[in-house]
Amino acid sequence: MTIPTIDVKFHDPDVIRNPYPLLSELRATGPLLRQADGTHVVTTYAAVREVLVRASDFSSANANKRMWQGDQYAEAQAVLRGTCPVVPALLTADPPLHTRHRSIVRQAFSPRRVAVLDDAIGAMTQRLVDAIVSTGDTAELIAAYAGVLPMQMITEAVGAGRDDIDQVKRWSDAFLAHIGRDVPPEEAVGYAVQRVELQEYLQARIGESRSAPTDDLLGDIVRAEQLGDGLSVPEMICILEQLLVAGNETATKLITFTAHQLATDSELQKRARADRSLVPSLLEEMLRFETPVQMKFRHVTHDTELRGEELPAGSTVMVLYGSANRDADEFPSPDDVNPDRPNVRSHVAFGYGPHLCVGAQLARVEARIAIETLLDRFESIELDTDHPRPEVRASFVHRGFDSLHLKLR
Numbered sequence: 066m067t068i069p070t071i072d073v074k075f076h077d078p079d080v081i082r083n084p085y086p087l088l089s090e091l092r093a094t095g096p097l098l099r100q101a102d103g104t105h106v107v108t109t110y111a112a113v114r115e116v117l118v119r120a121s122d123f124s125s126a127n128a129n130k131r132m133w134q135g136d137q138y139a140e141a142q143a144v145l146r147g148t149c150p151v152v153p154a155l156l157t158a159d160p161p162l163h164t165r166h167r168s169i170v171r172q173a174f175s176p177r178r179v180a181v182l183d184d185a186i187g188a189m190t191q192r193l194v195d196a197i198v199s200t201g202d203t204a205e206l207i208a209a210y211a212g213v214l215p216m217q218m219i220t221e222a223v224g225a226g227r228d229d230i231d232q233v234k235r236w237s238d239a240f241l242a243h244i245g246r247d248v249p250p251e252e253a254v255g256y257a258v259q260r261v262e263l264q265e266y267l268q269a270r271i272g273e274s275r276s277a278p279t280d281d282l283l284g285d286i287v288r289a290e291q292l293g294d295g296l297s298v299p300e301m302i303c304i305l306e307q308l309l310v311a312g313n314e315t316a317t318k319l320i321t322f323t324a325h326q327l328a329t330d331s332e333l334q335k336r337a338r339a340d341r342s343l344v345p346s347l348l349e350e351m352l353r354f355e356t357p358v359q360m361k362f363r364h365v366t367h368d369t370e371l372r373g374e375e376l377p378a379g380s381t382v383m384v385l386y387g388s389a390n391r392d393a394d395e396f397p398s399p400d401d402v403n404p405d406r407p408n409v410r411s412h413v414a415f416g417y418g419p420h421l422c423v424g425a426q427l428a429r430v431e432a433r434i435a436i437e438t439l440l441d442r443f444e445s446i447e448l449d450t451d452h453p454r455p456e457v458r459a460s461f462v463h464r465g466f467d468s469l470h471l472k473l474r
């Protein structure tokens with residue numbers, strides 16, 4: 066058998082806006098395809114889960130290597146080299162190193178810690194809604210609500226300073242802005258400078274935490290160090306960086322997509338108002354339907370096979386979570402939003418296997434409280450038609466609206 070060859074520009078603005086017709090074509094072509102540059106593309110639910118679970122064949126460890134290759138990025142690379150080295154850590158590590166990182170980080174998202182955050186999330190959503198109400202009956206939801214809440218909560222869970230939230234958010238935005246699109250070299254230098262600033266900030270927080278470890282992730286990391294089971298400082302920084310970034314944008318996107326769905330489907334909104342127990346299933350369905358993290362790369366560690374095809378050592382595999390989540394073999398009528406699906410939680414929006422999202426529980430709680438609060442505090446949620454319809458523009462990898470203007474009454 067030969068692997069079908071494709072030539073797809075995933076960064077094309079039309080694909081970014083709506084990748085699903087293309088993804089459907091790709092699944093119909095095969096579970097495993099090859100891009101013109103040799104990258105293997107995995108499209109179906111079964112094949113995606115297989116790659117994610119075979120971590121010793123499909124490695125996460127050198128995922129960073131693809132960033133900013135070539136002479137035009139020499140200046141950005143030089144800025145990055147000037148500080149903390151980017152080392153394999155958590156998301157970019159394989160077992161057994163990954164297992165060790167994961168055991169330290171897991172405590173920060175234990176049911177006990179998430180329960181503490183639960184109260185904080187409730188209080189914060191009320192405060193944010195009060196502010197929306199005080200300014201009128203329209204709001205841009207990301208700036209006023211969905212972009213603020215997850216950032217505050219992840220900062221709390223990590224133990225970064227509350228006064229630093231705005232700055233951390235700017236660093237996090239810069240970190241994400243280069244992923245999933247072609248970045249001009251001059252822009253790359255700016256991002257590199259911001260990344261270095263974030264690393265220096267985290268290094269300073271680690272130093273402070275050593276003298277008085279707190280009940281948060283920074284404290285967990287420092288306590289592990291003091292017990293002799295420590296991470297190197299670059300490992301600590303890379304893990305904290307990942308959490309601060311992964312912990313805010315993704316949850317913002319989930320809240321925004323769900324609010325948009327409620328605003329554009331009045332029957333669904335009516336049902337959710339009558340029965341709040343619909344909200345958790347609706348969130349799972351929105352994770353499947355819009356999949357805020359559309360793809361990740363894996364690297365083939367040794368000659369192996371997938372779906373009966375040979376994959377050579379060193380080749381790259383693109384794992385399409387968003388395509389897996391629209392696979393009709395797993396999710397009948399995949400292009401319909403249906404929170405009543407019996408397998409509504411079977412999506413791979415949080416990944417699958419050893420790298421399954423460590424913040425999934427926190428994201429679910431945050432998004433549930435955020436949506437319930439909107440339903441509780443406003444009698445109607447509608448699109449604000451004075452603004453253009455929301456669109457996805459920024460990236461194929463991290464899927465989300467730039468803005469969502471709502472009428473909230």
Ligand code: HEM
Pocket residue numbers: 117125155156157167219222307308311312313315316319356357358361386413414415416417419420421422423424425427428
């Ligand atoms: C709707 C919200 C979220 C989505 C869609 C999402 C998505 C994902 C996905 C797809 C992965 C797997 C990556 C892989 O296979 O390589 C992942 C891993 C991860 N996520 Fe999330 N995530 C969300 C929220 C969060 C939150 C709130 C946090 C932090 C509190 C977080 C932190 C992480 C970390 C640290 C990993 C790496 C875990 C590991 O490698 O063991 N995520 N996430």
